Amino acid sequence: MQDTPKTRLHVDSPLAEGQAIGLDHERAHYLRHVLRLERGDAVAVFNGTDGEWLAVIDGFGKGWCSLTVQARRRAQQDGPDLWLLFAPIKRGRIDTVAEKASELGASRIWPVFTRHTDPHRVNMDRLRANAVEAAEQCERLSVPDMPEPVQLHKALADWPAERVLFLCAESGSARPVAEAVRDFAGRPAAFLVGPEGGFAKSELDDLSKLPFVVPVGLGPRVLRADTAVFAALACWQALVGDWTASGGDARPPFRAAEDARGQPI
Structure with missing residues (x-):
């Protein structure tokens, strides 16, 4: 053995x-x-x-x-308390969202239907399988929770007041994502990424009235929906998440450190 x-x-x-x-x-x-x-x-x-x-x-x-x-x-350790809500996108790319969000440490991955969402059915068994496989490969100690898809307004109806929801807004007033994430460091967080066609204006208006919603911008370029997911999660991890850990905790476990000559130490 x-x-x-x-x-x-x-x-x-x-x-x-x-x-x-x-x-x-x-x-x-x-x-x-x-x-x-x-x-x-x-x-x-x-x-x-x-x-x-x-x-x-x-x-x-x-x-x-x-x-x-x-x-x-x-030993079991708590991972980041970071949720992802996203509008389902086309097959293949939605599988990649589940896989990469799991690798990036999301604790909950939740498909939500918006007015401009194209796919109206989601194969949750396949999504969960992708998230599990990613968790196995990236050496995290848990698998993301993946609730059944719901309409966006239902997901927000019982939203916990202490959890800030960063709305990745392609239009309207928004703060730079890095600035907003730092200001809410230490609080449970979530990101909401809309469909490929963007949020409807009425949805953005309704979201802006919710006290726990903070609209954020992801830079001067128009990102595809899946790219926006990865960018948002990576920003949060790099600024306030477990990428900020010092020493060996900032790298995968069981990886030997190397000295300047490339030899394990």
């Missing part, structure tokens, strides 16, 4: 030393036939509540794989 995991998996099972985990056909196939793993190989597992653990493959069968949890690698 090797102590270095061959891959990383999100599981729904409780995690503790000696815990047995059964994987479904899709995951068993992935480990056995895609990664070519064998009995005794190590994998890392996490479930969003118990931290990350080292597990070993006990065996494979027809459509199944069993693991045994051995030792905890990392």
Whole structure:
């Protein structure tokens, strides 16, 4: 058995030393036939509540794989309290939004329908699968919450007053995103990104009247909806999020530091 995991998996099972985990056909196939793993190989597992653990493959069968949890690698830590609300866009690009928002640390990814939203149906199973895969690859300890899509006004009806909502506004009065994010540092935050056709004027007027909404601009160029998502989340992370951590916490875990000669230290 090797102590270095061959891959990383999100599981729904409780995690503790000696815990047995059964994987479904899709995951068993992935480990056995895609990664070519064998009995005794190590994998890392996490479930969003118990931290990350080292597990070993006990065996494979027809459509199944069993693991045994051995030792905890990392304790559970709270990630950024950052929500993303976005108007669904075309297939392919909406999958990328789910993937990259997960990589960028969003704790909630919520599709909302606006007046100019083009797609009116969202494959949430596929979106969640993309977010899970991204969480596995980027070494975060949780998977984003992904509520079912709703009309924008319903999402805002019970909005928590303490959470500031940065409205990525393509027109009208808006503050520079960096300035606004810094001013509200320390508060729970969310970004709202509209559809490719932009928000309707009536929507912008209604949003501007809400006390928790802060319109922000993302620069002098017109960004595509998916680009606006990535730009907004990256700005928040770089200014007040977990990109600002010092030392090893500012980089992915288990990455060795290197000295000036490129040798691990």
